[in-house]
Amino acid sequence: MEHLINPQVRNIEISGIRKFFNSVSHFKEMVSLTIGQPDFPTPEHIKEAAKSAIDANFTVYTHNAGYIELRQATAEYMNKKYNLSYNPDSEVIVTAGASEGIDISFRTILSPGCEVILPGPVYPGYEPIIKLCGAVPVYADTTKNGFRLTADILKTYITEKTRCIVLPYPSNPTGVTLTAEELKEIAELISGNDIFILSDEIYSELVFDQKHTSIASYLRDQTIVINGLSKSHSMTGWRIGFVFAPASISQHLIKVHQYNVSCATSISQKAAYAAVTEGIDDALPMKQAYAERRDYVYGRLVKMGFDVVKPDGAFYFFVRVPKPYSDSLQFALELAEQVKVAVVPGNSFSALGEGYFRLSYACSMEMLETALNRIEQFLSA
Structure with missing residues (x-):
């Protein structure tokens, strides 16, 4: 019966992140720097x-759309944190994680061929998700610009x-973010055109050296903002995300959301409140x-001679594989087999990621020290 499966679904690959994680998970004494899972417990008051x-x-x-007290509190949260104003009655939707927010957004705004x-x-x-909608993903090469889409x-x-x-x-996998000026320039370029911005800001609370700015500050009417609590409050398993968009867009997003999950988990919504x-400052x-x-x-990687851009936020490094390697999968496999350190091959993040690997530092300093010592040992050998 497989020949009857939707071709778009049949052609989808399992995430390269999970695929590689599963392929090396049986190795004993493996130090895994693969999954973007915060190593902090969910705060007690939330539980x-x-x-x-x-x-x-x-x-x-x-x-x-979520119970009204949560939508009101979330709208206030976004206003205090990022100076964004959304009507909780018509412009805020609580979703089953940011992933569902992305899904309903694409399914609402995309049509075949766009x-x-x-x-x-x-x-x-x-x-x-883009392909499931019959649309076409177009990759803009940011590798020669410090991974910044200007x-x-x-x-x-x-x-x-x-x-x-x-x-x-901030970006997964690179950890870089854009400045307010760069976002403003993008807004000026797009303003008035029949183009949506999907601004995925799930790491907005994890920006280190500058204040997070949303492009919705400059281009509200064309922007759908995705956010959530997985990274900021270490609530990955609670599956709570938020979608913020003008009422003219939200009135259609809610229809897709309704027939997708009905509503986000009620208990998790209380935790989210x-x-x-x-x-509000649990992420600090x-x-x-x-x-x-x-x-x-960063200090250890530079000392070892790696070519790496220092991240602005999130908890990832995107590192060029060392010579003589050019194949990111081969490098990651040998690193796992020889010194028991798992990183994610860069080609998991599109063809433009080939020649790099992603390292997550969402783990203890002790684990990072062990992993980096082993990587140094690997390079010496």
């Missing part, structure tokens, strides 16, 4: 809020078929720890 929700029997459907510009290398979760690069990829531009900053109110101690790890890892 207590979920327990209270269960005890109070808050285990029913909520409004499709194009979506992605800054390559990029997180692999966008392309499959207006000058972007304008060379825009065509009459361009429907959407994805701005995933605690996160965006009492826990995590961000400080990540910044310390970033500086340590």
Whole structure:
């Protein structure tokens, strides 16, 4: 019966990140720097809020867009943090993680044949959804510009078929982000054109050396903002994301969301309320720890002779594989086999990622020290 499967689905590949993680997970004493999973526990007050929700029997459907108190609190959170203003009644949707927010956004705005510009290398979760919509992913090469998609690069990829531009900053896998001025220049380039911006800001609370700015500050009417609590509050398994968009767009997003999941998990929504109110600054101690790890890892990598761009945020390095290697998969396999360190081959993040590997520092300093010592040993050998 496989021949009856939707060809678009049949041709989708499993994420290269997970594929490589699974292929080396059986190695004993492996130090894995592969998955973007915060190593901090969910804050206690958030867990207590979920327990209270269960005890109070808050285990029913909520409004499709999320229960109103959470939407109000989330709108206030975005206003305080990033000076963005959204109406909680008509412009905020609580989703089952940021991933569902991305899914419903693409399925709402894309149609067969239109194009979506992605800054390559990029997180692999966008392309499959774009293709399921019958649209075409177009990769803009950022490798010669420090992995930054600027207006000058972007304008060379825009065509009459361009429907959407994805701005995933801070970036997975590179950790870089854009300045307010760079975002403003993109907004000026796109303003007035029939092009959406999908701004994936899931790492917005993990920006180290500057204040996070959303392009929605400059181009609100054409921008769909994706955010969530997975990275900022170490709530990956709670599956809570947020979509912010003008009412003219949100009124259509909610239809796709409704028939997709009905509503986000009620118990997780109560936990999310605690996160965006009492826990509004829960990310700060995590961000400080990540910044310390970033500086340590950067110093070690540079000392070893790696060609690497220092990240602005998130918790990843995107590193050029050392000579004589050119194949990122071969390098990652040999590193795993010989010194028991797992990193993600760069080709998992589009063809433009070939020749690089991603290293996640969302783990303890002790693990990072062990891993980097082993990498140094590998290079010496």
